[in-house]
Amino acid sequence: MSKDSVQIGLLGLGTVGTGVLKVLTQNSSDIEQKVGKKIEVKKILVRDINKPRRVEVDPSLLTTEVQDILEDEDIDIVVEVMGGIEPAKDYVLEALHRGKNVVTANKDLLAEYGKELFEASAEHSSDLFFEASVAGGIPIIRPLKECLAGNRIEEVMGIINGTTNYILTKMTTEGSDFEEVLKQAQELGYAEADPTADVKGYDAARKIAILASIAFGTRVTFRDVYVEGITEISREDIEYARELGYVIKLLGIAREKDGVVEVRVHPALIPVCHPLAAVNDVFNAVFVRGDAVGEAMFYGRGAGELPTASAVVGDIIEVARDLNLGVTGRIACTCFTQKRIKPIGEVETKFYLRLKVKDQPGVLAGIASVFGNMDVSLASVIQKRREEDWAEIVLITHQVQEKNLRDALTIIRNLSTVDSVGNVIRVEGSED
Amino acid sequence: MSKDSVQIGLLGLGTVGTGVLKVLTQNSSDIEQKVGKKIEVKKILVRDINKPRRVEVDPSLLTTEVQDILEDEDIDIVVEVMGGIEPAKDYVLEALHRGKNVVTANKDLLAEYGKELFEASAEHSSDLFFEASVAGGIPIIRPLKECLAGNRIEEVMGIINGTTNYILTKMTTEGSDFEEVLKQAQELGYAEADPTADVKGYDAARKIAILASIAFGTRVTFRDVYVEGITEISREDIEYARELGYVIKLLGIAREKDGVVEVRVHPALIPVCHPLAAVNDVFNAVFVRGDAVGEAMFYGRGAGELPTASAVVGDIIEVARDLNLGVTGRIACTCFTQKRIKPIGEVETKFYLRLKVKDQPGVLAGIASVFGNMDVSLASVIQKRREEDWAEIVLITHQVQEKNLRDALTIIRNLSTVDSVGNVIRVEGSED
Known part of the structure; x- marks a missing residue:
């Protein structure tokens, strides 16, 4: 590979x-110094060649035929920024099988077909980089694979979906309901017309699957992740959490202990003093x-045109450095x-x-005894609103096994003194 | 380099x-998987072989003769964790001249003699890594050189000295004076018996010199950094800052605009909502x-045995990967x-x-007119304590050139209506 570019x-x-395209253009001379060569975009696959673009682009670079890229022997790096599983998967696999290096921002693809992709890249000692697939511009994949490689990673916990964090932040600062803020977010372009993947937690689940795989050196796919979204979070929950010293965030959580991995996405109460609590x-x-x-934390913009491009271009520069030395495939899959x-x-976990x-004597004792029988120990009980004969109580448990809590709630739901069990939300990030 | 280890x-x-030593031992099998080879410590230079150690170490590894390491042809990587300029500088330079790779945690050395070290490493295509020299365990050097390599970096601003941040945090939460908290910090081992390098800002200055060099691709040394420490910060300043919506932090600040670099270390007021304000x-x-x-931020433990070792071992793993492929020197000096x-x-900047x-009519008008003549425009003026005929006023300026502010203060100090000019502290991190 001794070409000029x-x-x-x-x-x-x-x-x-x-x-x-913007970043490669605006910083081309700095990038050339860092790499020792020019980086040139030779072809761009688009659906519609005549569509107006928000960036200046030579029309002769555009093509609607993917083979113009995959079969071009001069192309060293295929940069996949289409998103979605198909046809991106076929294109990336074909590129790798043809010995090309791949940089992708595609979390869906990585979280579901990482194994196939890494096998194809290993076969040809190609680079397969995907920093942009998790948390946009924030460096996290490479720090985990390189800077923190001397560590046994015990925990990765993140706010890795911007849409839901925007919604929960607004619900917190404005005291509004979920549906109301979702509508605002859609109007502002912070939420998609179909917000399912974000608000149900699927997007975050793909990202935590990728992070868990790297952190723990084991394959974790989207299907391994337990997922709950934020659609059931009410402004009352947020208000009660605040009174207790917590904020509610949608977290991706991955932990390893004694060779066993837990990986999940759900809303959680975290203490206001936790570093993640201030991420808004x-x-x-x-x-x-x-x-x-x-403890370390990496913070920044998790989406958007330029932040995501920052991660993609960082990866392109790394591939280019490897190409210069003929050492692509230098850091391969780490799922050992x-x-x-x-x-x-x-x-x-703990639970809120x-x-x-029923607002009468002995009710709490009955509930507490059910919890006690199931090994669920209570850290605090606070009585909130009273309405006629009913009272609302808010409980925080100590660390309990989830199965035990669920079994206890099944019994409690059937107590004649209990009208209903409202939201059940995990509590994370607090000591003891 | 086809040795087994x-x-x-x-x-x-x-x-x-x-x-x-602890990290390499406790995580040896994981590290071997990542590198593809064992990493073995062959020799350790110490001053006293018989001194009791806090880690289990084979006494036959210890030596008091540096040549046992520098002249050993089997040693691939010299890890310098002695600190200080001499003799570390001579040892590192000799190691590089002998073609060895070097991992160092030595900020003093890098900030003053980076050029010599990089020239020596370039001559032999050796790796010279120093992630641990800035901000301990926090990945920041490699993210800047790799993940963010596509960016034109405009600003690096950090809390990069743990001792002073501990002192300022305690002064803020406990309302205590500097001297009082310093004494506590010394008793707890958070400050050295001679705290000069920390409280005068020299330690932070070395670190910001290193960060600025990498961020802007130009050589910045310790001597280029304007430095003020925290010894003059009073609890009144902290209290007034709080009332105005700010906290006081010792910041390392480096910015580039139009090819000109500014780089400085000094206490500064930052808005409570700034991500750095919650770093305690x-x-x-x-x-x-x-x-x-x-905007991106990297957070964690900036010092300590294991956090700093995390960075050193991360660097060792990178050198080992490069050794495997025969591509040491892959990412060389970036001061172009x-x-x-x-x-x-x-x-x-803005100033507080x-x-x-004198507590009498017209005094403020006189002061404001001096500022106005010097192009210093005031954002807010608040009257604080009154004592007999005197009043204390707190001013915040808009963005002004420092020279103009200093000239204005020279005149103001000589006004008959002014008793004294108290602390002058820069304000950073706020918009407009």
Whole structure:
């Protein structure tokens, strides 16, 4: 590879692709110094050649035929920024099988077909980089694979979906309901017309699957992740949490202990003093705990044209450096063993829960005794609103096994003194 | 380099050296998987072989003769964790001249002699890594050189000295005076018996010099950094700052605009809502602004045995990967050009300042007119304590050139209505 320049084929010219083109253009001379060669975009796959673009682009670079890129022997790096599983998967696999290096921002693809992709890249000692697939512009994949490689990582916990963080932040600061803020977010372009993947937690689940795989050296796919979204969070929950010294965030959580991995996405109460509690609006942050580094956190913009392009271009520069030295494939897949994934029932956390109960003596004692029989120990019980004969109580448990809590709630729901069990939300990030 | 293992010579077995040995031992099998080879410590340079150690170490590894390491052909990587300029500088230079790779945690050395070291490493295509030299365990050097390499970095701003951050945090939460908290910090081991390098800002200055060099691709040394420490900060300043919506932090700040670099360390007021404002106690954080990534922040433990060892071992693993492929020297010095360093007088910031003035009509008008004549425009003026005929006023300026502010203060100090000019502290991190 002793060409004068590194040649790129770009698959897609949407938000991220446009950003990549802008960054490569505006910083071309700095990048050339760092790499020692020019980086040139040779072809761009688009659906419609005549569509107006938000970036200046030579029309002769555009093509609607993916083979113009995959079959071009001069193209060293295929940059996939189309998103979605198909046809991106076929294109990326074909590129790898043809010995090309791949940079992708595609979390769906990585979280579901990482194994196939890494096998194809290993076969040809190609680079397969995907920093942009998690937390946009925030460096997190490479820090985990390189800077923190000396650590046994114990925990990765992150706010890794900007849409839901925006919604929860607004619900917190404005005291509004979920539906109301979702509508605002859609109007502002912070939420999609179909917000399912974000608000149900699927997007965050794909990202935590990728982070868990790297952190623990084991394959974790989207299907391994226990997922709950934020659609049931009410402004009352947020208000009660605040009174108790917590904020509610949608967290991706991955932990390893004794060779067993737990990995989940759900809303959680975290103490206001936790570093993640101050991560607001569309910002993302990933908190990492390692046996040597202790606690570290990486914060920044988790989405958007230029932040995501920052990560993609960083990856392109790394591939170019490897190409210069003929050492692509330098850091390959790090999933060395297959560790057991703990079912959610076995996971231990604290819980916040709301119950509507009869406002009469002895009711709490009955509920407490059910919890006690199931090994669920209560850290605090606070009585909130009273309405006629009913009272709402808010409980926080100590660390309990989820199965035990669920069994206890099944019994409690059937008590004649209990009208209903309201929201049950896990509590994370507090000591003891 | 097709040996079965990568052999290390460790220079120093103090706090960081002990941590490195612990991490390499406790995570040896994981590290071997990542590197594809065992990493073995072959020799350790110490001053006293018989001194009791806080880590289990084979006595036959210890030596008091540096040549046992430098002349050992089997040693691939020299890990310098002695600290200080001499003799570390001679040892590191000799190691590089002998073609060995070097991992160092030595900020003093890098900030003063980076050029010599990089020239020596370039001559032999050796790796010279120093992630641990800034912000302990927090990945920041490699993220800047790799993940964010596509960006034009505009600003690096950090809390990069744990001792002073501990002191300022305690002064803030407990309302205590500097001297009082310093004494506590010394008793707890958070401050040295001679705290000069920390409280005068020299330690932070070395770190910001290193960060600025990497961020802007130009050589910035310790001597280029304008430095003020925290010894003059009073509890009144902290209290007034709080009332105005700010906290006081010791910041390392580096910015580039139009090819000119400013780089300084001094206490500053930052808004309570700024991500750095919540970084407390001995924690460090580095805030980065790039033209693509926007705002990003890296947070964690900036010192200590294991966090610093985390960074050193991460570097060792990278060198080992490069050794495997015969590509040491893969990412060399990135100081491509020499940019002008702006003198402090030309720097533009906002200022907080306290004046003790005669409590009578027209005094403020006189002061405001001096400022106005010097192009210093005031954002807010608040009257604080009154004592007999005197009043204390607190001013916040708009963005002004430092020279103009200083000239104005020279005149104001001589006004008959002004008793004294109290603390003058820069204000950073606020918009407009």
